[in-house]
Each structure stands twice: as C-alpha cells, then as structure tokens.
Amino acid sequence: MHLVSIAMYVTSQPLEDATAELWSFLRRTLAQAGLEDLPETRDQSIPYDEAWLRPDLLLSQTCGYPYVKNLRGKVRLVATPVYDHPGCDGPSMCSFIIARKDSPLRSPEDLRGTTAAINSPESNSGSNFFRAAVAPLARNGRFFGRIIETGSHGGSIAAVAEGRADSAAIDCVTYANILRFDPDLLQDIRIIAETPRGPGLPFITSGDASDERVLLLRSALHAAIKEPSLAATLGTLGLVDFAVLSEADYEPLLSLAGDAPPLRAGAD
Numbered sequence: 315m316h317l318v319s320i321a322m323y324v325t326s327q328p329l330e331d332a333t334a335e336l337w338s339f340l341r342r343t344l345a346q347a348g349l350e351d352l353p354e355t356r357d358q359s360i361p362y363d364e365a366w367l368r369p370d371l372l373l374s375q376t377c378g379y380p381y382v383k384n385l386r387g388k389v390r391l392v393a394t395p396v397y398d399h400p401g402c403d404g405p406s407m408c409s410f411i412i413a414r415k416d417s418p419l420r421s422p423e424d425l426r427g428t429t430a431a432i433n434s435p436e437s438n439s440g441s442n443f444f445r446a447a448v449a450p451l452a453r454n455g456r457f458f459g460r461i462i463e464t465g466s467h468g469g470s471i472a473a474v475a476e477g478r479a480d481s482a483a484i485d486c487v488t489y490a491n492i493l494r495f496d497p498d499l500l501q502d503i504r505i506i507a508e509t510p511r512g513p514g515l516p517f518i519t520s521g522d523a524s525d526e527r528v529l530l531l532r533s534a535l536h537a538a539i540k541e542p543s544l545a546a547t548l549g550t551l552g553l554v555d556f557a558v559l560s561e562a563d564y565e566p567l568l569s570l571a572g573d574a575p576p577l578r579a580g581a582d
Contacts (some may be wrong), residue, residue, distance in 0.1 A: 316372035318356045319365035321516055323375075323487055323522070325468065326495040332550035340373075343534040349527070356558040371520040374526055375532060378513055379438030384563040385518070392517040392531045396555035401486025405557035407514045409439040409483040411447060411507040412474055419480060422448055422507050431470040431479035438567055440467060443509035444483035446570045468492070468499070475502045488540055490552060512567050513559055532558060 318337060324330050334355065352372070357365070365374045367388060375395075376385060394405040401408045413419040419428070425448065426572050433440035448457045462479055465469045470482035471492070486508075492499050519531060535556045538544055548554070 315351045315353055315372070317365060317368050317370045317374075318353055318372050319358075319360065319362055320356055320517075321358065321362040321375075322377070323491060325488065325491055328495055328534050328550050329491060332547045334552065335547045336544070336553075337536060339538050339541060339547075340534045342396055343537050344530060347533070349529050349530055362407045366518065369520055369522070371518070372527075373517060373519055375515050375517050377436070377438050377515055378564055378567050379441045379442045380436050381516060381518070382561075383436070386561055386564075388521045389518040389560070390521060390523050390528055391559065392519055392528060393535050393556035394514050394516045394559050395553055397487050397490075397514070397552045398554045399487055399490035399552050401489070401508060402514070405514050405559060406511045407439070408511045409443045409485055409509040410489050410505045411444070411481055411483050411509060412471070412503050413481050413506050414474055414477070415502050415504045417480065422505060424506075425452055425481050426451065426457055428480035429462060430458045431462050431464050431473040431482040433464055433466050433470050433482075435463070438512065439485035439488070439509075440483055442567060442570060443512070447483070447509040449491060471499055471503060475499070476511060479498070481506070481530065487514070487552065510570065512570065513550040513563050516559065516564075517556075532556070 320333055320337065323335050337356050343407055345352055362374065366376050366385060373392065396405050397407070401410060409435050411422060419425060430444070432444060451457055462473060464473050467488045469482050471484060473479040474482050517535070519528060539548065539553070539555055
C-alpha cells in the first residue's frame with residue numbers, strides 16, 4: 315500500500331476536512347488512471363517529516379529549505395501549490411514578521427538585540443526567510459539578542475503574544491489560515507514587515523518513482539483544480555493552481571541561507 319501524508323497546512327478542522335476531500339478526489343482520479351494500492355485515507359500516524367524518505371511514499375508535502383538542503387536526489391518533485399493568500403505570488407511566498415500590537419517595534423531594524431522565536435532551524439519560512447530579512451542589518455554576523463525555538467508557527471505566535479519573544483516570522487499561508495479559522499490567536503499580533511520570497515512548499519513522491527507516476531500525480535492535481543465539485547474545498551485550502559518547478563527553481567533558497575548569517579544571539 316502506498317503512503318500518502320499531507321499535513322503541512324492542516325492546522326484546523328476545516329483544513330483537515332478539505333484536505334481529506336482533496337485526497338479522496340485524487341485517489342479516485344489516480345485509480346481511474348490505473349494506479350493501484352491507493353490508501354483510503356492519508357496516514358496521520360507518523361510525523362510528516364518522517365514520511366518524506368519512506369520508500370513507499372506516493373505523495374507528501376515538504377518545506378522548500380529541507381527539500382533543497384537534504385532531499386534533492388532522494389525524492390522527486392511533483393508540483394508546487396499556488397495559494398490565493400496575501401504574501402503569495404504564483405508558486406512563490408513570503409513570511410510575515412510579527413510583533414505584539416502593544417510593542418514599540420515597527421520595523422526589522424527595531425529587532426536588534428531583542429528575542430526572536432523560530433519554529434525550527436530547518437524551516438524555510440520560520441528561519442531561513444527570517445534570517446535573510448535581517449542579514450543586511452547584522453553586525454559581525456549577529457543581530458538578535460536571543461533565539462528561542464518553539465516547534466511550530468503556532469508556538470511562535472503564542473511566544474510573541476505571551477511576551478516570551480519579541481518577534482517571529484510566520485509562513486503567509488499559515489498566517490492566512492489562522493486568520494480565517496483561529497483569529498483569536500492573532501488578536502494581540504500585528505505584521506511589521508515581509509521577508510524575501512521564494513518557491514513554496516512542494517508536493518513530492520519517492521525518489522524511485524517513474525516518470526509515468528509523476529505525470530499521473532501532476533495530472534490528478536491539475537484535474538482537482540478544474541473540478542467544479544471541489545470549488546468549496548479548494549476555497550477552504552486557498553488553492554488556485556499547481557505549478558511544476560525544477561530543482562533549479564529551489565536552488566535560491568540554499569543561496570539565501572548561505573548569504574545570511576545563522577540566527578544566533580548577540581546584537582553586536
């Protein structure tokens with residue numbers, strides 16, 4: 315049985331229901347095209363990042379920075395979602411740098427020497443974009459006074475709202491989803507800047523997948539975009555299209571990381 319693990323943006327019940335409906339359509343479409351051993355539901359028993367290198371992987375979604383840093387040559391790109399949210403531009407996206415509403419911080423320059431929250435050092439949106447945004451302001455490779463790691467964008471938002479951190483960088487798709495489905499989490503938060511942009515979170519399949527399978531997956535995803543009965547589902551997910559990008563399209567994410575100092579403490 316193939317493994318399907320789509321969980322990167324599933325942070326609320328409406329998104330869970332819509333993702334389940336999307337997979338149900340994809341499963342029917344792939345079955346009609348002759349693909350066998352398709353699971354009825356997505357596997358939610360393993361962490362999403364553990365699914366990426368499973369040999370039985372059929373479809374998953376990964377972060378762009380882990381893809382270009384660790385997964386290239388080990389998985390195959392299928393397609394990159396195009397979301398209809400502020401901060402998105404075709405298959406590219408940015409993160410929003412946030413602070414508390416009652417904070418005096420008004421720009422990235424004001425963050426010098428303060429405490430920043432990141433979800434993970436390997437996150438493109440929560441760490442890689444963030445450090446690229448403040449890199450021009452760093453002195454001797456240092457900018458923030460302190461870094462805390464929260465484990466998730468939701469955790470970073472909570473850290474800022476509760477005063478444990480002064481700022482964080484939040485994936486613009488995640489921010490839009492929270493604004494729509496859990497707005498109370500953002501009631502004490504405001505956006506002070508946008509980070510640089512880069513290609514969004516790609517859908518991937520196993521590294522040994524045939525060209526035929528990759529084409530079938532792409533065809534099913536594009537069919538979903540055109541399916542009238544999925545209009546409400548796609549609206550919930552914010553999905554308007556899928557783009558087929560190359561490894562070269564993701565390469566700038568690695569260059570972005572190379573040009574920017576690591577997020578570390580020390581303002582001088």
